Structure formats: C-alpha cells, structure tokens
Amino acid sequence: MTPADDDAPSGLATERGNAASTAEVRAMFDKIARVYDPMNLVISAFQEPRWRKRAVKLSGVNPGDRVLDVATGTGNAAIPAAVKGGVTTGLDITPELLEDARRNAASAGVEVEWVEGDAQDLPFEDEAFDVVLSTFGCMFAPDQKRTAGEIARVLKPGGRFGIVAWRPEGNIGRFFLTISKYAPPPPEGFQPPPLWGVRDHVNELFDGTGVVDLRFEDGAAHWHFDSYEETVEEYSTKFGPIVMLRPALEADGRWDDLVTDLRAMYEDVAVVEDGGISFDGEYLITSGDKS
Numbered sequence: 001m002t003p004a005d006d007d008a009p010s011g012l013a014t015e016r017g018n019a020a021s022t023a024e025v026r027a028m029f030d031k032i033a034r035v036y037d038p039m040n041l042v043i044s045a046f047q048e049p050r051w052r053k054r055a056v057k058l059s060g061v062n063p064g065d066r067v068l069d070v071a072t073g074t075g076n077a078a079i080p081a082a083v084k085g086g087v088t089t090g091l092d093i094t095p096e097l098l099e100d101a102r103r104n105a106a107s108a109g110v111e112v113e114w115v116e117g118d119a120q121d122l123p124f125e126d127e128a129f130d131v132v133l134s135t136f137g138c139m140f141a142p143d144q145k146r147t148a149g150e151i152a153r154v155l156k157p158g159g160r161f162g163i164v165a166w167r168p169e170g171n172i173g174r175f176f177l178t179i180s181k182y183a184p185p186p187p188e189g190f191q192p193p194p195l196w197g198v199r200d201h202v203n204e205l206f207d208g209t210g211v212v213d214l215r216f217e218d219g220a221a222h223w224h225f226d227s228y229e230e231t232v233e234e235y236s237t238k239f240g241p242i243v244m245l246r247p248a249l250e251a252d253g254r255w256d257d258l259v260t261d262l263r264a265m266y267e268d269v270a271v272v273e274d275g276g277i278s279f280d281g282e283y284l285i286t287s288g289d290k291s
Helices: 015-043 048-058 078-083 095-108 144-154 170-180 193-197 199-206 228-238 240-252 255-269
Strands: 066-070 087-092 112-116 129-135 155-166 211-225 271-273 276-290
Touching: 048 078, 048 129, 048 155, 048 211, 048 276, 066 078, 066 144, 078 087, 078 095, 078 112, 078 129, 087 095, 095 112, 129 144, 144 155, 144 199, 155 193, 170 193, 170 240, 170 255, 170 276, 193 199, 193 276, 199 211, 199 276, 211 228, 228 240, 228 255, 240 255, 255 276
Parallel strands: 066 087, 066 129, 087 112, 129 155
Antiparallel strands: 155 276, 211 276, 271 276
16 A cells, blocks of 8 residues: 555656656565565455455456466465466565465465566566456556556456555545655656556556456455554554655654554544444455457
C-alpha cells in the first residue's frame, strides 16, 4: 500500500520518475522480505488467502491453463492457481521473496516456476498465458499504463485476468494520507498504487490493449485488534512503507509524531467491538478477458 492522493497526476510517470520509483519499490520489498508473509496477514485483516482464491475463481483457472502471477511476492496467487491445476509461473522483482515462495510452494505440494522480473517489462513472449493474476502486486509498479499493457500483451486471445487492489477512498485512503505526510515527495508523474482500485482509472489503463468486458467486484477487509496500541505496533513493524520511513523519522525526531497521528486516525475510524477495536478497508477486484 502506498499513500493515495486524489489530486495526484493521472498521466504516465516520467522515465526518471519511473526509474526512481522502481528502485524505491524494490528497496522497500528487499527490506521487508523477512516479514512479508506476516505483514500480508496483518494488512489484509488475516483474510488474504480468501481474496487470492477469489481472484483465481473469477479468472476461471482450469487444469492445464498457463497462469502468470505478476508481483507474486511469496506466491500470493501463484500457489492457489497451481493448486487448481494451473501450469503456473510467479514473477517478482525481489529475489528474497521468491526464495520464500519456493518454500511455500513446497509446503503446499505444488510446482511453480519462479522468475525474477519487472511487472513493467514482463520477460515472456506475446500471448503466452491463459490467465494473468495479481493480488496487491502489480499496483506497486510505477508505470501503471505500461504494466496494464504488459498484462494484456502476454495474455492469449480469450485469456482472462484478475487483479486485486486497495481503493483510495474510505479508511484505506485515510491511512495512506496519514503516512504520506511523513514521506518524501514522490517523483514527478508518480501515480499512487490505489488508483488500481478506481474503476474509471482501470478502464483507462486497459483502453486500447485488446482487453474487453472488464468486471468489478467491491470487497472490504475487516480488521480487529485488542487495542489502539496493538494496531499501531503491528503496522509500525510489519507495513513496508512505515518500516522504510522509520529510521529517517527517528533521526529527525518525528517518529513519535507519526505514531500519534496514526493512533488519532484509528480512534476516528474504528469502533469498539468484542473487547477491542475494529475497522474496514476497501478493495476492488478487477477481472476481464482479452479479445
């Protein structure tokens, strides 16, 4: 997840901005590789396997289908697709995450081909896959239009895809806005990743790519924590962008300010429930076909 900004530019990022952002994204995931799986469970309200399986189901993965999971992390959608019988490839820019993906696949008893690569420049031939998936993955690639074009390029005619991304409004938007106040200015032309959660924007991304019949499904994760303190502690130690910000903020004496603002935000959006606190976070599942 990355801070959302309704006033962010909607055009493509510049070449310089893309290069800077790609390096920053890789650095972030390199740093959090060891806590990636527990981080996913926390930021997804311990529901991530549910929407992985939903994306696989909406995309109609069948036994023998060639399946690509873009920005797979530790096997986010690749492993569920392989369980369904897909001949699956998982791609990610971070080799440390792919090491964990191999272990996860072995534990699940499935075979997956793991490839190090960039979602903006997929190292595969045209029309190579029946299904392309990405769950909270391709949304982090800096050049969104190019990434959508690559997804469409590697799909066979009649192929399907499924993408899950956070939406920028609601509680997720409040969270992004809170931490963005403490982050360095983004590169020129930067597009916030949660724009993948905006229907009109996704339609624009795939316009002219050969993708037809885009379909959208809203969902919400429901978080529950014992206290505000636990909530802030979990995100402070396991959520990538905050982990990256922390050393600089501590050096500048601003870390406690961010913690205070996060607690205030949670106090505003959360409700008391079952002896703790709870709040929802909105996401969008996009599926479609290639003509």
